[in-house]
Amino acid sequence: MGNLNFGIKQPEQMEQQSSRDKPLIPAGTYKAVIFDSDQRANNKGTGEYLRLGFEILEGPQSGQDFSMIYNIRHNNPIAEKIAVEELSRLCHAIGLRGTADNEEDILHNELMIDVVIEMGKDDVERNKITKYKPLPQATEQATSSVPAPAANSKKPFPHQAL
Numbered sequence: 001m002g003n004l005n006f007g008i009k010q011p012e013q014m015e016q017q018s019s020r021d022k023p024l025i026p027a028g029t030y031k032a033v034i035f036d037s038d039q040r041a042n043n044k045g046t047g048e049y050l051r052l053g054f055e056i057l058e059g060p061q062s063g064q065d066f067s068m069i070y071n072i073r074h075n076n077p078i079a080e081k082i083a084v085e086e087l088s089r090l091c092h093a094i095g096l097r098g099t100a101d102n103e104e105d106i107l108h109n110e111l112m113i114d115v116v117i118e119m120g121k122d123d124v125e126r127n128k129i130t131k132y133k134p135l136p137q138a139t140e141q142a143t144s145s146v147p148a149p150a151a152n153s154k155k156p157f158p159h160q161a162l
Contacts, residue, residue, distance in 0.1 A: 047074035
């Protein structure tokens with residue numbers, strides 16, 4: 001007989017369901033929190049991906065979650081470019097600028113997401129985020145903190161339209 005040599009996880013350490021068993025979140029705009037992350041080598045050994053878990057916080061889908069995969073290092077430069085752009089949009093939506101040093105910088109942040117259902121390469125439908133947006137109050141605070149120009153102020157470059 002072969003030696004298995006693995007530790008059996010406690011039920012609370014295991015994912016409750018397979019991602020294929022989870023109901024899909026209907027297309028729409030949702031308030032969500034980034035509650036989980038995992039960085040691993042991809043199956044082919046050609047790069048690494050970052051998996052982020054998103055949980056819906058409001059409405060009928062409250063409590064439902066799904067994951068997004070970002071190919072942060074990949075031998076295909078287009079795949080890597082797409083991931084960097086997507087993660088940059090996400091970071092802007094949660095107020096991060098400059099450099100995200102680790103996954104913890106992203107975790108536990110809330111944002112608004114636009115979700116669709118799309119068919120994967122494996123012919124399995126899954127949720128996908130198409131847009132990342134800051135929470136409405138975060139947008140209002142950012143707008144109100146920018147001072148309005150004085151009524152009699154001159155435009156810095158009168159020859160250019162602003």
